[in-house]
Amino acid sequence: MKVKKIELYNFRNYKQSTILFNDGLNVIEGVNAQGKTNLIEAIYFCAVGKSFRASREKEVINWDNDIAKIKITIEKEIGEKTIEIIFSKSQKKTIKVDGLPILKIGELLGELNAVFFAPDELRLIKESPEDRRRFMDISLSQTYKDYFYAISKYNKLLQGRNKCIKTYAETDGLKAMINVYNLQMADLCLKIKTYRENFINNVNPYAKLVHEYITSKKESIDLQYLGIEENNVKDIISAFEATFEKDIKLGYTSYGVHRDDIKVLVNDVDVRAFGSQGQQRTCALSIKLAELEIIKQTTKAVPVLLLDDVLSELDDKRKLKLLKFCAKAQTFLTCTEFNFDVPCNKIEIKNGEIKKNN
Ligand SMILES: Nc1ncnc2c1ncn2[C@@H]1O[C@H](COP(=O)(O)OP(=O)(O)OP(=O)(O)O)[C@@H](O)[C@H]1O
Numbered sequence: 001m002k003v004k005k006i007e008l009y010n011f012r013n014y015k016q017s018t019i020l021f022n023d024g025l026n027v028i029e030g031v032n033a034q035g036k037t038n039l040i041e042a043i044y045f046c047a048v049g050k051s052f053r054a055s056r057e058k059e060v061i062n063w064d065n066d067i068a069k070i071k072i073t074i075e076k077e078i079g080e081k082t083i084e085i086i087f088s089k090s091q092k093k094t095i096k097v098d099g100l101p102i103l104k105i106g107e108l109l110g111e112l113n114a115v116f117f118a119p120d121e122l123r124l125i126k127e128s129p130e131d132r133r134r135f136m137d138i139s140l141s142q143t144y145k146d147y148f149y150a151i152s153k154y155n156k157l158l159q160g161r162n163k164c165i166k167t168y169a170e171t172d173g174l175k176a177m178i179n180v181y182n183l184q185m186a187d188l189c190l191k192i193k194t195y196r197e198n199f200i201n202n203v204n205p206y207a208k209l210v211h212e213y214i215t216s217k218k219e220s221i222d223l224q225y226l227g228i229e230e231n232n233v234k235d236i237i238s239a240f241e242a243t244f245e246k247d248i249k250l251g252y253t254s255y256g257v258h259r260d261d262i263k264v265l266v267n268d269v270d271v272r273a274f275g276s277q278g279q280q281r282t283c284a285l286s287i288k289l290a291e292l293e294i295i296k297q298t299t300k301a302v303p304v305l306l307l308d309d310v311l312s313e314l315d316d317k318r319k320l321k322l323l324k325f326c327a328k329a330q331t332f333l334t335c336t337e338f339n340f341d342v343p344c345n346k347i348e349i350k351n352g353e354i355k356k357n358n
């Protein structure tokens with residue numbers, strides 16, 4: 001899977017630009033605040049249907065305009081495809097695949113698969129379990145539509161269940177209502193757990209290989225899925241029922257896959273609690289690069305690799321190793337200065353304009 005071209009129109013600080021990419025390493029170079037991350041964000045948007053940073057989508061529309069557009073041309077085994085996203089200040093965004101509007105994000109997922117990494121992705125290790133669940137959700141949703149629909153439905157039911165607990169806490173009918181939720185959520189819980197468990201078990205050996213490679217075999221990583229223990233729907237329903245009183249006291253649902261986590265160990269020690277900043281960063285990077293392998297295996301196509309500002313974070317030895325790894329996929333890498341002797345397409349960005357694209 002390759003991105004051949006992107007056309008941006010009033011997207012953040014880009015007025016109107018067309019950028020061509022090569023099949024290997026594309027280096028997006030420029031001093032601070034010129035639009036490098038904006039370009040990565042535009043590619044990511046076409047893959048996932050949302051931004052990795054804008055909390056409000058309309059933020060991406062150029063301040064002086066009301067409509068913005070991203071159009072991307074991708075090359076797949078079956079031929080070329082286009083993805084177009086049109087943002088409007090007054091309307092919901094429209095997504096088109098090959099010119100035809102799609103109704104649900106689920107229809108976009110899988111068209112362009114991307115693995116994104118930036119220094120902020122360190123939160124995958126450092127921050128709350130929510131960040132680690134988001135990692136599994138985004139990756140699995142790109143590869144399995146079934147998963148995407150399951151997690152979307154589960155989250156809606158969870159919201160409903162929580163609202164029910166709060167609104168009807170004092171009423172007689174609550175237990176019956178909650179039982180209906182339990183039945184529907186139990187099936188989804190089992191499905192989501194199975195997907196996540198398999199995913200982590202598959203990522204683990206690759207993360208180990210990449211991590212050994214980057215650390216020159218000095219360290220060894222190990223991932224463990226920490227999820228619900230029950231392995232069948234009946235037991236999951238019982239577990240939901242067992243926490244009923246507790247949930248009412250707490251005012252929310254305390255059992256379910258929305259509490260899942262991943263444990264990351266380095267040389268058998270929990271890296272979240274005890275790892276150095278550099279160890280945590282290397283772990284996050286290894287996990288992300290392993291994700292690339294897993295998506296490749298599952299979809300039989302290599303996803304594109306989006307690396308925002310990652311070089312500045314690594315020592316020279318690790319930088320070179322990372323660049324070598326990039327040869328596995330079409331890569332988009334932003335940096336302020338690129339002085340490595342590796343073949344690449346350099347794209348120089350200045351104030352939202354392309355100064356050089358060769
Ligand atoms: N909606 C918008 N309209 C116009 N300009 C915007 C919009 N959103 C962001 N910008 C501007 O885009 C500029 C470039 O942002 P970007 O994050 O891409 O920079 P960068 O080249 O990645 O810089 P750095 O090297 O610091 O990471 C910022 O200065 C910001 O003010």
Ligand SMILES: [Mg+2]
Pocket residue numbers: 036037038308309334
């Ligand atoms: Mg940036």
